[in-house]
Amino acid sequence: xxxxxxxxxxxxxxxxxxxxxxxxMLSEAWTEPAPERAPIVDFLTSRQGLTDxxxxxxxxxxxxxxxxxxxxxxxxxxxxxxxxxxxxxxxxAAVLSARHDFANHTVVRKVGCIGACFCEPLVDVRTxxxxxxxxxxxxxxxxxxxxxxxxxxxxxxGAWLVLRERxxxxxxxxxxxxxxxxxxxxxxxxxxxxxxxxSGNCGLIDPENLAEYIATGxxxxxxxxxxxxxxxxxIAEIAASGLRGRGGGGFPTGAKWEMAAKTxxxxxxxxxxxxxxxxxxxxxxxxxxxxxxxxxxGIMLAAYAIRVQQAHIFIRHEYPLAIRRMxxxxxxxxxxxxxxxxxxxxxxxxxxxxxxNAGAFVCGEETALLSVMEGKRGEPSRRPPYPxxxxxxxxxxxxxxxxxFANVPWIMTHGSARYRxxxxxxxxxxxxxxxxxxxxxxxxxxxxxxIGVTTVIEKIGGAPPDPIKAIQIGGPSGGIVPxxxxxxxxxxxAALGGMIGSxxxxxxxxxxCLVDLVQHMVGFMADESCGRCLICRDGLAxxxxxxxxxxxxxxxxxxxxxxxxxxxxxxxxxLCGLGRxxxxxxxxxxxxxxxxxxxxxxxxxxxxxxxxxxRLKIVxxxxxxxxxxxxxxxxxxxxxxxxxxxxxxxxxxxxxTRCRLCLDSCPHGAIVAVSGEDT
Amino acid sequence: MTTFENGxxxxxxxxxxxxxxxxxQVVNVLNTIQEHYGYLPExxxxxxxxxxxIPLANLYGLVSFFSGLRTRPVGRxxxxxxxxxxxxxxxxxxxxxxxxxxxxxxxxGTSEDGFVTISKVPCVGACSLAxxxxxxxxxxxxxxxxxxxxxxEELQRNDSPSD
Numbered sequence: 107x108x109x110x111x112x113x114x115x116x117x118x119x120x121x122x123x124x125x126x127x128x129x130x131m132l133s134e135a136w137t138e139p140a141p142e143r144a145p146i147v148d149f150l151t152s153r154q155g156l157t158d159x160x161x162x163x164x165x166x167x168x169x170x171x172x173x174x175x176x177x178x179x180x181x182x183x184x185x186x187x188x189x190x191x192x193x194x195x196x197x198x199a200a201v202l203s204a205r206h207d208f209a210n211h212t213v214v215r216k217v218g219c220i221g222a223c224f225c226e227p228l229v230d231v232r233t234x235x236x237x238x239x240x241x242x243x244x245x246x247x248x249x250x251x252x253x254x255x256x257x258x259x260x261x262x263x264g265a266w267l268v269l270r271e272r273x274x275x276x277x278x279x280x281x282x283x284x285x286x287x288x289x290x291x292x293x294x295x296x297x298x299x300x301x302x303x304x305s306g307n308c309g310l311i312d313p314e315n316l317a318e319y320i321a322t323g324x325x326x327x328x329x330x331x332x333x334x335x336x337x338x339x340x341i342a343e344i345a346a347s348g349l350r351g352r353g354g355g356g357f358p359t360g361a362k363w364e365m366a367a368k369t370x371x372x373x374x375x376x377x378x379x380x381x382x383x384x385x386x387x388x389x390x391x392x393x394x395x396x397x398x399x400x401x402x403x404g405i406m407l408a409a410y411a412i413r414v415q416q417a418h419i420f421i422r423h424e425y426p427l428a429i430r431r432m433x434x435x436x437x438x439x440x441x442x443x444x445x446x447x448x449x450x451x452x453x454x455x456x457x458x459x460x461x462x463n464a465g466a467f468v469c470g471e472e473t474a475l476l477s478v479m480e481g482k483r484g485e486p487s488r489r490p491p492y493p494x495x496x497x498x499x500x501x502x503x504x505x506x507x508x509x510x511f512a513n514v515p516w517i518m519t520h521g522s523a524r525y526r527x528x529x530x531x532x533x534x535x536x537x538x539x540x541x542x543x544x545x546x547x548x549x550x551x552x553x554x555x556x557i558g559v560t561t562v563i564e565k566i567g568g569a570p571p572d573p574i575k576a577i578q579i580g581g582p583s584g585g586i587v588p589x590x591x592x593x594x595x596x597x598x599x600a601a602l603g604g605m606i607g608s609x610x611x612x613x614x615x616x617x618x619c620l621v622d623l624v625q626h627m628v629g630f631m632a633d634e635s636c637g638r639c640l641i642c643r644d645g646l647a648x649x650x651x652x653x654x655x656x657x658x659x660x661x662x663x664x665x666x667x668x669x670x671x672x673x674x675x676x677x678x679x680x681l682c683g684l685g686r687x688x689x690x691x692x693x694x695x696x697x698x699x700x701x702x703x704x705x706x707x708x709x710x711x712x713x714x715x716x717x718x719x720x721r722l723k724i725v726x727x728x729x730x731x732x733x734x735x736x737x738x739x740x741x742x743x744x745x746x747x748x749x750x751x752x753x754x755x756x757x758x759x760x761x762x763t764r765c766r767l768c769l770d771s772c773p774h775g776a777i778v779a780v781s782g783e784d785t
Numbered sequence: 786m787t788t789f790e791n792g793x794x795x796x797x798x799x800x801x802x803x804x805x806x807x808x809x810q811v812v813n814v815l816n817t818i819q820e821h822y823g824y825l826p827e828x829x830x831x832x833x834x835x836x837x838x839i840p841l842a843n844l845y846g847l848v849s850f851f852s853g854l855r856t857r858p859v860g861r862x863x864x865x866x867x868x869x870x871x872x873x874x875x876x877x878x879x880x881x882x883x884x885x886x887x888x889x890x891x892x893x894g895t896s897e898d899g900f901v902t903i904s905k906v907p908c909v910g911a912c913s914l915a916x917x918x919x920x921x922x923x924x925x926x927x928x929x930x931x932x933x934x935x936x937x938e939e940l941q942r943n944d945s946p947s948d
Contacts, residue, residue: 192917385873388910388912409944612912634907765879765883766930771931
């Protein structure tokens, strides 16, 4: 919430205090106005190169700074984004917030997600000396060390990592923190290779507090743009940075803005695409939940650059918390005068609205998105004209992804040259990836583009116990590529036949059946096809059926070639990106893992996953005769003979449905799945 | 949020008025109604059709397009199994099958006694906790098929059919 008017004594102490204490000092104070800025304001002003900082921002920055880096109190920040809440952050927050003994020395705040989802719930304790103690996997019993750390302001057993602010008392990004002590290497390694330009505030600031965002330099770029720069300056800076659309296409953002800015239309629109439907990707969700004002500021800068007065955020309904936080951010920004008419006294006005999608993957495609906003079914339409020329209701419309917008304030603050220091010449900057699957440290990571995939997966994600077979990258329309030493940038991925997409990175080990996974993805795309193109609607359904035949032991070599032919037809004849890219997983697996298809055609599943192609069997040497499998089997497929020992277990393969309950429940791993008829 | 009165045309106008000017799209109105009732009652669709001047047939076409909109009531509890890539690779399909086999569901995924509606959701964005279950809107991570029966029993203990 927006705090009540700021107590002026806190900000301009000398003058106002003088007024109150002694009337005679009044004239002296007024003749010599030396408004004393809070140090944080001077710091931010000099970094931004602003000549005249608006009072509104100065006041809020000082207030936010006192909240973010309290000088006399400890601050406990509990990671309360969706992933944290699912892991129990809400209960921990309730317990810690209810402590009356914190009254004078500790404040408890809910913050966003720092990205280390693998150790949620994650709690950050900041002590007044500028040290941050991070506690991972905080369970019920784990709250005591946190309480002690906050009270005694020194390291307690249970912390994972101690970080120190470069300049104690100044915290404007994750980059301001240095590792001081590593207690649990997991967390230190997770952060080691990251560059957190865009997600630097995530997990540090309270996403529902505007002042805290401003204290990190938030809205200074917007203020500078509105008060001191021309729209063309912004477009030139973004173009110079080489920023490419982070939604998947990788189209140069500056060029897109330029195209819309050039149109003569009086009404133009900016849309932030937060319909992040790619399974396995959640960077937009995390950004919106952890740092919503950065997204708003990015939208505001784009709107100013293109001279737009109306912007929309299009969010999928599966993200209720993100919707709530974005709504809250819009309300706060408007209440503070950072949205609405004549922002910061300039002649620029902007309204931002939220449209909630109701569940359709195809709406991530920009022409389909526009159809929904016009009250129609989300069916894509043919381009050109591109939305930048004729979009929502015929007006020129710039549609960018949430992450793209989140890049903009950083670029405008630090300049395009510094932005280009990260990444490659053709793919500058950093990219957020969501690292999940069979990896020990999964989470939300921001790395320079062009980084080696092995660095991301092994150094950040931690080498998994089982060998990695493949990586699924870029969502269901991305690809499945063999694990190896390639770089993560737009060009390399295109050469491999995949795409970075929105940045999902799912690590798959040998226990994963690729044919089955491809069937699942094609099935998902078939469900999500809008039905407009026959080949996409029926072709994908037929493709799923053919893949299903393989996993159900009904396929042969002809099935594999039919899959290949049909995939080419779908790719060539579909109108929009959904159909054209839906077959990417098929193409990439056929290219790199063709033998898996052929094995399925012969009735084998190398991963021992597909129910119709496997048998379960008992390994007598591991069995301890504890009967769990016998008791749990819903089919009575495991039979017990009289006597003792592993020999008395018998599998009735005809009864067994391969539900794997026995396999999952056996504490000794005495039941295994084997491929083919081998029992 | 908007308070709904009797099922008159007025309520749709109320929803419409309560939305900020930039938010007044059909899909937002439909979502708001569904948030309130759990589904879209027939009357409300007639009202939306009138308010927006969209022929009723087209509106039904729109509603059926979205997987998140329902025209029939849901159960007292709602369980959604996340079927994103990470969840699928970690066995969410088996969790779903187990749920489906445990309960007797109709074509809409609702049990006959109205106790629960079970559905799949493409991705809830909590991939690090895969496989994920959303139980009445609250996410629960790292679910194993084994735990499903106990979880349903727990829900059943807290369930009162009279509600």
